[in-house]
Amino acid sequence: MSTDNHSPTMVACPTCGGPSVFAPSNKFRPFCSQRCRQIDLGAWANEEFRVPAQTPPEDAPFGDPKTEP
Structure with a gap:
């Protein structure tokens, strides 16, 4: 039994959620279109993708706490 599947792999477009062909024939992969x-590039340029982090208190000392006395 052969597992050759000639249909392209489909994934959800990260921007719109629509179907997108994940194959070398799709020059925009993993996106469905230019x-x-x-849109995704614009979001990166506007710094919309950020890792949440706690903001240190304003009175926190600067420097590495491991090396500070």
Whole structure:
């Protein structure tokens, strides 16, 4: 029994959630189109993708706490 599957792998577009062909034939992969790719690039340029972090208190000392006395 052969497991050759000739249908392309489909994934959800990270921008719109629509179907996107994940294959070398899709030059915008993993996005479904140039429009979705540009929307994502614009979000990166506007710094909309951030890792949440706690803001230190304003009176916190600067420097490495491991080396401070």
